[in-house]
Amino acid sequence: MKTSIKIGDKIYQIEIAETSNGLKVLVNNKEYFFTKNELGELSSVEGFKSSLKETEIISGARIEKEIKSPLAGVISAVMVKKGEEIKPGQKVVTLISMKMENEIISEGYGKIKEVKVKENQFVNSGDILIVLE
Amino acid sequence: MVMVIKRYKTLQSTNLKAKELAKRGAEPWTVVVAEEQKAGYGRKGTSWSSPKGGLYFSIILPKSNIEDLQTLTILAAFICAKTIKENFNLEPFIKLPNDVWIGGKKVCGILTENVIGKDVKLSVMGIGLNTNIEKFPEDLENIATSLKIELGKEVDNKKILEQIIAGLKEQLKTISE
Numbered sequence: 018m019k020t021s022i023k024i025g026d027k028i029y030q031i032e033i034a035e036t037s038n039g040l041k042v043l044v045n046n047k048e049y050f051f052t053k054n055e056l057g058e059l060s061s062v063e064g065f066k067s068s069l070k071e072t073e074i075i076s077g078a079r080i081e082k083e084i085k086s087p088l089a090g091v092i093s094a095v096m097v098k099k100g101e102e103i104k105p106g107q108k109v110v111t112l113i114s115m116k117m118e119n120e121i122i123s124e125g126y127g128k129i130k131e132v133k134v135k136e137n138q139f140v141n142s143g144d145i146l147i148v149l150e
Numbered sequence: 151m152v153m154v155i156k157r158y159k160t161l162q163s164t165n166l167k168a169k170e171l172a173k174r175g176a177e178p179w180t181v182v183v184a185e186e187q188k189a190g191y192g193r194k195g196t197s198w199s200s201p202k203g204g205l206y207f208s209i210i211l212p213k214s215n216i217e218d219l220q221t222l223t224i225l226a227a228f229i230c231a232k233t234i235k236e237n238f239n240l241e242p243f244i245k246l247p248n249d250v251w252i253g254g255k256k257v258c259g260i261l262t263e264n265v266i267g268k269d270v271k272l273s274v275m276g277i278g279l280n281t282n283i284e285k286f287p288e289d290l291e292n293i294a295t296s297l298k299i300e301l302g303k304e305v306d307n308k309k310i311l312e313q314i315i316a317g318l319k320e321q322l323k324t325i326s327e
Contacts, residue, residue: 087266088216093194108265115220116193116247117262124267 050126052105084123084147086140090114095136097147101129109147110134121146153315154180161206162189165263165276168208172272178212181315190278192259193248199290203282203298205307209315211273211322216264218326219273222318223248223262225325226275229317230258233310240300255295256280277314281305 018033032043039052090112097109103123112119127149134146154177161167161184168182184207187200200206211219224247231242231250234257242258243251250258258279265271280296282304297305 087269106267113193114216115223117219117223117264118193119264119266122265122267122271 052126082149083145084109084121084149086112086142086144086146087121088112088114088119089141090119090139092134092136092138092140092146093118095132095134097129097132099129099132103127103129103149112140123147153312155311156180156182158182158184160184160186160188163187163191163276164206164208165191165261165274168210168274168276169263169265169272172210172274176210178210179315179319180210181207181311182209183207183311187278192261192278198259198278199286199294200278201283203284204296205277205279205281205310207311208274208276209318211262211275213270214273214322214326216266216270218322219262219264219270221325222322223260223275225321226260226262226277226314226318227258229314229321230260230277230279233313233317234258234297237310237313238297238301238305240297250279252295252300255293257295257297257300275318279310279314281307281310 020031022029022031029044030046034041034043039050042049042051092110093113094111096111097103103109104126105124107123108120109123110121112121129147130150131148133148134140140146156171158167161182164182164184164187168180171180171182184200186202187198187206190198190200190206192198211222214222227244227246227248227250231244234240234242234250234252240252245251248260249256258277260275260277262273262275264273280294282298283296284298286294
């Protein structure tokens with residue numbers, strides 16, 4: 018589907034195409050990808066411009082620059098490393114908290130700039146685990 | 151009581167199967183039961199001996215906040231102990247937060263696993279209860295026991311399963327409202 022959208026004074030040429038696992042959105046010849054994660058939610062490529070959200074083409078698109086710990090606990094395993102490309106639903110670390118094992122997953126696409134934690138490290142809720150480029 | 155129970159002869163792990171089913175959209179309170187597990191595991195991947203005769207099951211939990219899941223994990227040990235105590239003349243002991251012992255030996259273990267992104271995506275709770283296990287291998291003999299060993303007779307796995315699930319449902323209702 019091709020269309021153009023005016024936001025402020027700027028006109029954006031938009032092309033939306035379905036891919037095998039989601040959507041490809043071409044905005045002024047720049048590609049953005051969206052994939053349904055395993056739970057059926059649409060996740061965006063990191064870097065997606067927030068102004069595009071206003072067009073409501075795709076709801077639920079988010080910009081992620083880091084992955085934070087959702088709870089306090091001890092990191093039991095780190096599954097990713099610097100430079101690695103990650104995708105929605107991908108397990109990045111496991112965290113043991115109150116004797117529950119928690120897989121922390123990425124919600125979007127991204128490239129890992131820095132892994133801030135290592136095995137057996139204690140983290141608090143809200144601590145940054147992974148920094149994305 | 152209405153509940154979906156998926157029964158398997160053999161699984162690597164009921165938790166793994168439950169997670170797989172949950173990712174494919176299985177309903178909360180779907181229960182996965184295996185007669186034996188080839189690779190049953192506890193925390194940090196420690197193995198959980200799962201020969202035929204025992205009760206090995208995992209429950210897909212409804213989406214809950216993480217605090218409720220923590221509470222439910224602790225309550226699960228209590229529910230398992232209560233089920234043992236009320237059905238049989240035994241004195242189980244809860245080793246917080248997730249084991250049940252009888253006479254200094256482990257009889258039941260609980261492992262809750264969550265998948266978390268921005269919020270809790272899915273949760274499964276696995277329970278391994280040594281019910282009708284006649285004998286443990288030598289390396290476990292002194293640290294594990296079963297209801298059959300303690301009672302000298304077989305118990306009804308199905309009935310125990312239903313009582314535990316009913317107890318969990320009731321408790322989750324209480325803590326999440």
